[in-house]
Amino acid sequence: MIARNPSLTDQVKVHLKERIVAGDFEAGRIPSETELAADLGVSRTTIRDALSRLESEGSIYRKQGAGTFVNEPGLQIKSRLEEIWSYEEVLRDHGYAPSVRVIGVNEKPADEAIANDLAVETGSPVLVMEKLFLEDDDPVILTMNRIPVGYLDNDGRDDAVEPLYAFLEAHCHRKLAYYLSEIVPVALDLKKARLLGVPKGTPAICFEEIGFDLDNAPVVRSTSFFRDDLLRFRLIRRRAGA
Amino acid sequence: MIARNPSLTDQVKVHLKERIVAGDFEAGRIPSETELAADLGVSRTTIRDALSRLESEGSIYRKQGAGTFVNEPGLQIKSRLEEIWSYEEVLRDHGYAPSVRVIGVNEKPADEAIANDLAVETGSPVLVMEKLFLEDDDPVILTMNRIPVGYLDNDGRDDAVEPLYAFLEAHCHRKLAYYLSEIVPVALDLKKARLLGVPKGTPAICFEEIGFDLDNAPVVRSTSFFRDDLLRFRLIRRRAGA
DNA sequence: AAGTGGTCTAGACCACTAT
DNA sequence: TAGTGGTCTAGACCACTTC
Numbered sequence: 001m002i003a004r005n006p007s008l009t010d011q012v013k014v015h016l017k018e019r020i021v022a023g024d025f026e027a028g029r030i031p032s033e034t035e036l037a038a039d040l041g042v043s044r045t046t047i048r049d050a051l052s053r054l055e056s057e058g059s060i061y062r063k064q065g066a067g068t069f070v071n072e073p074g075l076q077i078k079s080r081l082e083e084i085w086s087y088e089e090v091l092r093d094h095g096y097a098p099s100v101r102v103i104g105v106n107e108k109p110a111d112e113a114i115a116n117d118l119a120v121e122t123g124s125p126v127l128v129m130e131k132l133f134l135e136d137d138d139p140v141i142l143t144m145n146r147i148p149v150g151y152l153d154n155d156g157r158d159d160a161v162e163p164l165y166a167f168l169e170a171h172c173h174r175k176l177a178y179y180l181s182e183i184v185p186v187a188l189d190l191k192k193a194r195l196l197g198v199p200k201g202t203p204a205i206c207f208e209e210i211g212f213d214l215d216n217a218p219v220v221r222s223t224s225f226f227r228d229d230l231l232r233f234r235l236i237r238r239r240a241g242a
Numbered sequence: 243m244i245a246r247n248p249s250l251t252d253q254v255k256v257h258l259k260e261r262i263v264a265g266d267f268e269a270g271r272i273p274s275e276t277e278l279a280a281d282l283g284v285s286r287t288t289i290r291d292a293l294s295r296l297e298s299e300g301s302i303y304r305k306q307g308a309g310t311f312v313n314e315p316g317l318q319i320k321s322r323l324e325e326i327w328s329y330e331e332v333l334r335d336h337g338y339a340p341s342v343r344v345i346g347v348n349e350k351p352a353d354e355a356i357a358n359d360l361a362v363e364t365g366s367p368v369l370v371m372e373k374l375f376l377e378d379d380d381p382v383i384l385t386m387n388r389i390p391v392g393y394l395d396n397d398g399r400d401d402a403v404e405p406l407y408a409f410l411e412a413h414c415h416r417k418l419a420y421y422l423s424e425i426v427p428v429a430l431d432l433k434k435a436r437l438l439g440v441p442k443g444t445p446a447i448c449f450e451e452i453g454f455d456l457d458n459a460p461v462v463r464s465t466s467f468f469r470d471d472l473l474r475f476r477l478i479r480r481r482a483g484a
Numbered sequence: 485a486a487g488t489g490g491t492c493t494a495g496a497c498c499a500c501t502a503t
Numbered sequence: 504t505a506g507t508g509g510t511c512t513a514g515a516c517c518a519c520t521t522c
Contacts, residue, residue, distance in 0.1 A: 005499095007510065032488060043512045048489085061419070061458055064489045065519030071458060073422055081425070082324060085481050177303070179479040180315055183323070185427050185445040185470050203427040203445050209479070216303055216313060228427050237421040237451070239327050249491065274507060285493045290508085306508045307500035 008042055012050035015040070020059060020070050028070035030060060057083075058236045074236065081235040086163045087133045087141050087224075094231065096135030102160045103130035103142075103195065107149060117210050117221045118148055125149040129160045132195055139196045140231050143224040147172070151219060164211075164220065174213040179222070181209040188225065196227055204228060250284055254292035257282070262301055262312050270312035272302060300478045316478065323477040328405045329375045329383050329466075336473065338377030344402045345372035345384075345437065349391060359452050359463045360390055367391040371402045374437055381438045382473050385466040389414070393461060406453075406462065416455040421464070423451040430467065438469055446470060 006014075016036075019025065030036075033051065037044040051068060054060045058074025078093045091098035106128045115122040126146045133141040145164055151172045159167055165176045184206040193200045204225050211220040226233075248256075258278075261267065272278075275293065279286040293310060296302045300316025320335045333340035348370045357364040368388045375383040387406055393414045401409055407418045426448040435442045446467050453462040468475075 009510075034488085045513090046511060049510090051489095058420075058422075062489060063456065063520080065487080066521075067488060069458070073452070073454070073458075073460075077422070082477060082479055083481075084479055176481075178300075178481075180300075180319070181477050181479055183425065183447060183475045183477070185447045187429065187443075187445045201429075203429045205425060205427045205447070210315070212315065214305065216311070216315075218315075233425045235324060235423050235425070237324055237326055237423055238419075239325075251491075276507085285495095287494090288492065291491090293508095304508060305501080307506080308502070309507060 008046050009049040009053075012036075012040060012042060012046060013053050016050060016054060017059060020054075021075070025070060028072070030068040030070065032067065077234045077236070079231070079233060081233045086165065087143070088163060090231070091133060091135050091140060094135075096140075099134050100161050101132045101134065103132055105129050105157045105160050110146070110148070114146055114221050118146070118218050120148045120150070127152065127157060129157075131160065135230065138227075138230060140227045141224060142192060142195055143222060146221040147219065164222075168211075168213075168219060172219060174217075174219050176211050176219065177214045177216070179209045179211050181207050184208055186225070192225055196225065198227065198229075205233070250288050251291040251295075254278075254282060254284060254288060255295050258292060258296060259301060262296075263317070267312055270314070272310040272312065274309065319476045319478070321473070321475060323475045328407065329385070330405060332473070333375060333377050333382060336377075338382075341376050342403050343374045343376065345374055347371050347399045347402050352388070352390070356388055356463055360388070360460050362390045362392070369394065369399060371399075373402065377472065380469075380472060382469045383466060384434060384437055385464060388463040389461065406464075410453075410455075410461060414461065416459075416461050418453050418461070419456045419458070421451045421453050423449050426450055428467070434467055438467065440469065440471075444470075447475070 016030070020030075031039070033044050033047050036047045040047070051060065051062070055062060057080070058071055058077055060068055061071045062068045079090045084090055088098045088100070107125050108128055109123045110118065110120060110126045112122045114126065115124065118126070125148075127149050129145045131143050132139050133143070147168070151174070153173065154171060159170065162170070168174050168176055186204055186206045187201045188196065188198065188204050190200045193202055205228065207222070207224045209222050210218050211222060213219050258272070262272075273281070275286050275289050278289045282289070293302065293304070297304060299322070300313055300319055302310055303313045304310045321332045326332055330340045330342070349367050350370050351365045352360065352362060352368045354364045356368065357366065360368070367390075369391050371387045373385050373387075374381050375385070389410070393416070395415065396413060401412065404412070410416050410418055428446055428448045429443045430438065430440065430446050432442045435444055447470065449464070449466045451464050452460050453464060455461050
C-alpha cells in the first residue's frame, strides 16, 4: 500500500470493495474509520474519501454515531445509470459475451436540432454511425452517433467498431468527459424493431444525449434504444442537498 | 460566514451557486481555490468540498492545472434524476403550480413480488395509495405507493395528500433515506391513460422502486408513470471510477 | 461515558496547464 | 516557471448512537 497512481484512495476503495463482496465483514459491519486508517497505514481522510465513494455507489451506508455497514440491496445493482460508459462493458457486467455489428456509416448534412446540439452550422456535414450491440446472437442495444466531419483529422470511419470514446480519441483527439442525457419513452418503429428483433410498436427506453469533451465542448450527439426484456437500468435516488 | 448548521460547506456551496447563476464570474472562470478560501475565510478543504458538490451536480467543471469554470449546459438541468425527492418540487422547479389529487386509498394483501420487495409475508395487508400530480389542470404524474399496514402506528390514511416522506415520518416514524429505482418503458393502459389525459397506448416512462429508511430497511414500494410531453428527465453520465 | 461518523483546519507535496 | 487543481497527512472538535 505504498505506490501512488492509482491514488491511495482508489486502492483503499478497491481493497474495501473486494472485502465487502467477499463477505469479510461479519454481520455487515465495517470497522471504524480510525481502525481502518491504522490497519492500512493511511490517514483517516483517505479512508473517508474511499468510503464516501463506496457510499455514493450504494455499496455501503453510514450512520453517524453508529458505524458503517454493507448495503446488500445496493450491491446488487450492476449497471448504474450515471456510470455507464461503454455498452460492451454494460453487457459484460450482465454476464453476456458482447459483440458489435456496424449497421451503417454515412455522411449527412446536420439538421437544425442536431447542429444546435453540436454547436456547428446547420447543413454542415456530420458522420453518422449506426451500431448494434448483441449478446450472443440477441440484439440488445441500437445506437446512432453523430460526429461533425470537421472534427475528424483523418479518415478512420472503418474503425466504427471501436468503442465511441476510443474512436473519438483516435480520430478527433478529444476525450469524452460526460454525457448530458435525456430519457425518452418510445414505441419502436418497424425498422428499429426489426434490428432489435422485437415486434413493431414494442415500448422501449431511448437515450437522447450529447457527449462533451474535457474542454466542455460538444463532440457527439447520440441516440440509443434498448431491449427492456434483456437490459434494465437501475439507479439510486437520494435526497437532494441544499 | 460564522454559524454552523447549515455546515460551512453547505453555506459556501449555496453562496457560490448564487454567484454562478447571477453570472458574477467573468468568462465563466471561477477564482482559484486558494483565493476563494482567503476571500471567504475558510480552509481550502471546505472550498474544495463545496466545489466538488457543484461539480457532481454539473454546475461547474474543473481542469487540473488550468482552473475551475462554469458549466453552462449543466446549469440548465432542472430535474436531475438522481436527486428527485418530492414530485411537487419537481413540478415547481419546472415553473408549474403543482396540485395533488388522491385517486384512492385501499388496503390489500401483498402479492409475492411486493411482499418480497418489502420484506413482509405474502398476503399480509398493505396500504395502497394512488395519487395524481397536476400542473394547473393537466395531469403529469401518476403514482402508487404501497406501505405495509404493520408499519403504520396510527391510522392517518386521510393524510395521503401529504408528500410521501412526510407521511412516513408522521405515521411510521421512519425517514426515507433513498430509493432503489428501475426504469421501465411501457405503453399506458386505458385506465392510466385516462387518468393522465392521453390516448391509450401512449409510450411512457415507469419507475418501479423501493424506498429504504435510515436503517436500510424497505418501507415503501412505489410505481410511477410520467407524461413525457410535460416532464422529461435528464441526467449527467460520467466515466465510472475504478 | 465511550465510541462512531461529520466537519473543519493548516500545511505539505504532486501533476498538470499555461505562457 | 508560475499558478492551478489533485492527493494526502495529522490533529482538533462536534453530533450522534449505544450501552
